[in-house]
Structure formats: C-alpha cells, structure tokens
Amino acid sequence: MTTKTMNGEAHETRTKRPPTDLELMMYVDGELEGERLREVRLALSRDSVLRSKVAALSLTSSIVRENAESDIDLADGIMARIAADKSTTHDARDAAPAPLDAPVERKDAEVKPLLRPGLGKTAAKSAPSNDNSRGIFALAAVAVAAAAGLMIWGRMDVGTPHPQGAPVAAVTTPAELPAAPAPTPSEAPRAASDADDGDAEPGVAVAAVDFGAKIGTIFYVPTEAATSNHTTTVVWLADDSAGGEQ
Amino acid sequence: MRLPLIALIVAAFGLSLGHGPSVAHAQDAAAQADTSVSMEIVVLHGTNDGTGIDPKIGKMPELAKPPFSSYNSYKLLDRSKQTSSKASPSTLKLPNDRVLKVSLKDVVQPSKKGEPKRYVISASIQKPGGSDFLPLLEVNAKAGETFFVAGQNHKGGVLVIGIKVNP
Numbered sequence: 538m539t540t541k542t543m544n545g546e547a548h549e550t551r552t553k554r555p556p557t558d559l560e561l562m563m564y565v566d567g568e569l570e571g572e573r574l575r576e577v578r579l580a581l582s583r584d585s586v587l588r589s590k591v592a593a594l595s596l597t598s599s600i601v602r603e604n605a606e607s608d609i610d611l612a613d614g615i616m617a618r619i620a621a622d623k624s625t626t627h628d629a630r631d632a633a634p635a636p637l638d639a640p641v642e643r644k645d646a647e648v649k650p651l652l653r654p655g656l657g658k659t660a661a662k663s664a665p666s667n668d669n670s671r672g673i674f675a676l677a678a679v680a681v682a683a684a685a686g687l688m689i690w691g692r693m694d695v696g697t698p699h700p701q702g703a704p705v706a707a708v709t710t711p712a713e714l715p716a717a718p719a720p721t722p723s724e725a726p727r728a729a730s731d732a733d734d735g736d737a738e739p740g741v742a743v744a745a746v747d748f749g750a751k752i753g754t755i756f757y758v759p760t761e762a763a764t765s766n767h768t769t770t771v772v773w774l775a776d777d778s779a780g781g782e783q
Numbered sequence: 784m785r786l787p788l789i790a791l792i793v794a795a796f797g798l799s800l801g802h803g804p805s806v807a808h809a810q811d812a813a814a815q816a817d818t819s820v821s822m823e824i825v826v827l828h829g830t831n832d833g834t835g836i837d838p839k840i841g842k843m844p845e846l847a848k849p850p851f852s853s854y855n856s857y858k859l860l861d862r863s864k865q866t867s868s869k870a871s872p873s874t875l876k877l878p879n880d881r882v883l884k885v886s887l888k889d890v891v892q893p894s895k896k897g898e899p900k901r902y903v904i905s906a907s908i909q910k911p912g913g914s915d916f917l918p919l920l921e922v923n924a925k926a927g928e929t930f931f932v933a934g935q936n937h938k939g940g941v942l943v944i945g946i947k948v949n950p
Contacts, residue, residue, distance in 0.1 A: 584923070585894045741930040744903060747919040753934070758845045769845050774917055775934040775941075
C-alpha cells in the first residue's frame with residue numbers, strides 16, 4: 538500500500554503489527570502469503586527473538602513430520618494376518634467347486650476358535666493379535682518431540698518482549714507536516730519502507746506504535762556518512778491543527 | 784515393553800515441565816538485576832528563526848538531516864536523567880504542558896555472546912486533559928542509542944524529544 542502525501546513524497550504505508558505465534562506457525566508451514574508474509578519476513582529480519590522462535594518451530598515441525606511419515610503399515614499387517622489365517626483355516630469352501638452332476642456331500646464349514654486349543658494361553662500371549670509396537674514407538678517419538686518443542690517454547694517465551702494483544706503498529710505518512718520542506722533526494726531519510734532491502738540495520742527497532750486517531754511517520758535517519766548503515770529512529774507525530782498547543 | 788515406553792513418555796514430559804520453569808527461573812533472576820534503567824531525555828525546540836543549533840545540544844548530526852532539517856534552528860529546552868523500571872515509569876512534563884511517560888518494559892538478553900542486551904522501552908504522551916497525544920510507542924533499543932519523538936507544535940516550531948538508554 539503506497540500513499541502519496543507529505544509534500545508530494547511517496548512513502549510506503551504499512552501496518553507494523555508484530556507477528557503472532559499463529560502467524561509464525563503459518564509462516565513455518567508455508568501457509569502465509571501476500572503482504573502479511575512480507576511483513577513477517579521484515580519482522581524476522583529485525584527481531585532475533587522472532588527468528589529464534591521460527592527456528593524452534595521449524596525444528597518441532599520437522600521432528601513431528603518425520604515421525605508422522607514413518608511407516609506404520611497397518612494395512613500390510615492386517616493383510617499378512619489374513620493370509621496367515623487363510624493358510625490354517627483352508628476348508629472345503631476354498632477348494633475348486635465340484636461338478637454339479639457329481640454326488641455332493643455337504644459339510645459344514647470348519648469352525649476354529651480364535652485361541653487355538655493346542656497353544657494355550659501362554660502361546661496366545663506371545664503372539665499378539667496385531668503388532669502395534671510400531672505405533673507405540675511412533676507415539677513415543679511424537680511425545681518426545683512435543684516435549685522438546687514445549688521446552689524450547691518455554692525458553693523462548695521468557696525473553697519475548699511482545700505481549701499478545703499489543704496495539705497495532707501503524708507506520709503511516711502524515712497528511713501534513715507543518716513547515717516541513719520536502720527533502721532533497723540526496724539527503725532523504727530512509728523511511729520505514731526502505732528498511733526492507735536489508736541494507737540498513739535500524740538502531741532502534743519500533744516494536745509497536747499507536748498513533749491514535751492521528752497520522753504519524755517513522756523515519757530512519759542516517760547518523761553518520763552515507764555509507765554507514767547506522768540509523769536513528771524518529772517517530773514524527775504532528776498535532777492535528779496548525780499552531781498546536783503552546 | 785509398554786511399561787518402559789510409558790515411562791519414557793512420562794519422563795519426557797516431566798523433563799519439559801521441570802526444565803522449563805528452571806530455565807525461566809534462572810532468566811527471571813537475571814532479569815531481576817535489570818529491573819531499572821537510566822535514561823537521558825532531551826527536549827529540543829526546532830524553529831526556523833535562523834539562530835542555528837544550540838551548542839548545548841552537543842553532537843547530534845541527525846538534526847542536519849531530514850526530517851529535522853525542516854527547521855534550521857534547534858534550542859535545548861531541557862535535558863534530564865530519569866530512572867525507569869518495570870514497576871515505576873518515569874514522567875516528564877513537557878514545555879507544552881503535556882506529560883511524557885517512559886517505562887522499561889523488558890530487558891532482552893542477547894541471543895549470542897558478545898551482543899549487547901536490548902531494552903524494550905515504552906513511551907506515551909498525554910495531554911493536560913488526560914487524553915493521549917501519543918498513546919503508545921514501544922521500541923527495542925540498545926544502550927547508548929537515541930530515538931526521537933518529534934512533531935508537536937510549540938511556539939511556532941516543533942518539539943523534538945530524544946530518549947537514550949544510558950549504558
């Protein structure tokens with residue numbers, strides 16, 4: 538979003554809202570897009586805490602995904618079990634049909650109990666009806682991964698400076714700056730939009746700003762020579778009416 | 784077979800729950816040492832009366848650059864040192880009778896060795912009637928860095944407020 542104001546100078550106008558945890562998760566999962574994706578990337582480039590959070594989320598996500606994709610061949614196990622049962626319960630119904638004109642002696646299908654009498658209870662115990670140990674291993678791995686993620690997350694939250702529900706930060710261009718002549722191109726300050734290129738490292742990062750009903754601007758003013766990347770942050774907020782309060 | 788697995792799961796969760804608070808406790812203890820911070824606040828008056836930059840201001844090359852260069856003269860109105868903490872924000876009455884409130888919100892320990900810690904500073908400006916001129920400004924600054932809040936009209940010019948966390 539671009540606004541052309543302030544003595545004809547064009548400035549990027551954007552909402553500088555710190556990304557929420559949900560948005561960080563969406564960013565890690567690649568589900569964030571558009572303008573918000575760009576804003577989150579910008580916030581990540583500025584905030585090392587956010588970068589650490591994203592790293593932790595990526596680690597957790599990769600571990601969980603790895604375990605989720607591990608092969609729990611439930612279908613294969615069932616099919617193998619059925620095949621094994623077929624071999625032992627093969628009866629007359631599985632045989633080729635007898636010719637119709639031949640005398641047929643019908644027999645009832647042989648019924649076998651689930652627990653074979655000859656094996657007894659101990660044998661039944663040693664051969665479980667289905668092999669779910671892999672599932673338990675996968676569950677354990679996921680639990681360990683979740684625990685590790687919780688641990689990392691807990692450490693991150695201690696140093697997180699952004700409270701949830703913080704006021705929406707708005708970097709906007711003032712409609713009018715009283716008696717503020719347009720800067721020459723050679724000495725124009727780096728407005729907030731120019732920080733996107735990553736060349737300039739703002740000395741003071743604006744985490745949140747609420748201008749209320751007014752319109753304000755954030756400038757990043759170079760402090761030293763033009764080659765230096767060091768900048769000073771200036772929040773410019775003018776009074777509504779000319780003259781203001783004395 | 785299942786018993787060790789369940790024990791492993793329980794142990795993992797126990798580790799996470801037990802280890803988290805201990806780390807948090809250690810970091811809280813470190814943060815306790817940084818509950819207050821000293822700040823220097825300068826209040827300048829920018830005009831176009833042609834008197835130039837007040838030498839009392841000291842070295843402030845930003846004043847020669849936009850947006851400050853909109854005004855050719857700057858005079859030092861006030862320079863004060865304030866101590867702010869999480870519990871008690873510092874307040875400063877401005878020349879236009881508004882009140883600047885500055886508070887330390889948090890101290891962010893460096894993620895890498897050798898990097899300085901950063902201070903999360905919150906600032907707001909209230910009008911005499913109690914309404915907000917600037918409801919909230921929250922910045923993340925290193926010690927020695929100055930940030931400015933400027934633009935309030937005052938006596939034919941503007942007020943420029945510089946806030947710096949002292950090392």
